Amino acid sequence: MANPVKKLIEQHKIEFVDLRFTDLQGKEHHVTLPICKVDDHFFENGKVFDGSSIAGWCIIHKSDLVLKPDLNAAYVDPFCDLPTLVIRCDIYDPTTGAPYKRDPRAVARRAEEYVKQLGVADTCYFGQEVEFFIFDHVVWDLAINGCSYKIDSHEGAWNTNQESEYGNMGHRPRVKGGYFPVPPVDSSHNLRSEMCQVLQQVGLHPEVHHHEVATANQNEITTRYSTLLVKADEMLVFKYIIQNVAQEHGKTITFMPKPLVGDNGSGLHCHQSLAKDGKNLFAGDKYAGLSELALYYTGGIIKHARALNALTNPSTNSYKRLVPGFEAPVTMVYSESNRSAAIRIPHVFSSKEKRIEARFPDAMCNPYLAFSAMLMAGLDGIQNKILPGDPVDENLYDLDPAKLKSLTHLCASLDEALDALEKDHDFLLKGGVFTKELLESYIRIKREECARLNKTTHPIEFDLYFSL
16 A cells, blocks of 8 residues: 655655644644654554643553554644644554544544444534634733733724734724724735635635634634544644644744634534435425434434533633633524524535534534544434424524523533533444543543632632631
8 A cells, every 4th residue: 555654755855753642631742753763663653652741641650552544644744844744643552452442533543433333424523713812912811819801902992992013003993893894904815815825825715714703803614514623633623734834934823722702702503414325414495405314313302412511621711612602602592594592504505515504512622522422412312313393593692591491502611511421421332432541531621621710719719708
């Protein structure tokens, strides 16, 4: 079999190879090899590294793990001064020779295989709309006697009265006024276009970019859909590319769901569908042109939504976005073109494009785990013929309180989501896709994050209680 990596190395005169992998939290890590170490032995056996230094992975006296390159997941790094090839890697246990149980990428591989084993479909497609903020300055401080943070953006509505040596041009979006303005109010049009160019350079396919609703430079870039594993890989490439393009322009990017108080947060809208023999299985004659199978899939996601929260909304900050009134849906219903519903059925022009859109996830998630978990929930819905109930085409933020109370709601905190995952995870274990070991390690890491926040005195508490 031809080795496409060798061709890239020769074509681009590569001097270093950068091996990339991802921890349970979704953070990308790397180790770099000079080209003299990249030979047939490397391609066959991989590179040993210390797994005990990765949060939630090995214990120190059994810490060796192996990075094995995926020869079909490589690109030339556009930011390195010396020609460098990035290769995505799978993690293996050197003792057993099996995929490492806590490798998130292995979960996505098993999820795709499980779809085929069931015979329901042969392909799961995912597509994402990624929202993020571009800031000019950010600082924070954590100390025994106080804590603080400060964000600034030239686009921030709070800067209308600020003087600077360059003057104040006055063109900026108001709070909740940032959707689709043209430049100069949209100050990052050229920067987003450059980001899209670099994304294309490394093999992604941007389809649209625009300013988002919030003030202070909230943006969105959408890339073309693909299979689950490919889109999970691409999510990591996407983050790396746009963060580094911004860095080169003296800007900084965050995917935090709610960095601003009182304005819209950032989500990761996930489009999903199943196919078999090239046919879209989500197209049919039911509500909004969906098939019965698509309704069952939707029913599974709604049933397991609160457990999914722990994987699709995995930060304490996530639940500052999941509140009513800021375009982040908190009620688990489905609807055609209704952006207040957690599951939206987008309007399409062809049955080949029919899909559902989960609007509640955010980009803090580990894409391998989040995408696989949503797929497993959907498959559980198909296996057990779980109907999603009636669609809700009304604005959920204005719905009658009694009716609203009867519907399934997303979790209000990460602690609550982790509780839900502990109670409802059997659907994830089917086919050995997730393992109890991985879930327990993941939950332990996330509990530590919750505990750290819960033990930290908050400025709100001074406002509420200092003078009582």
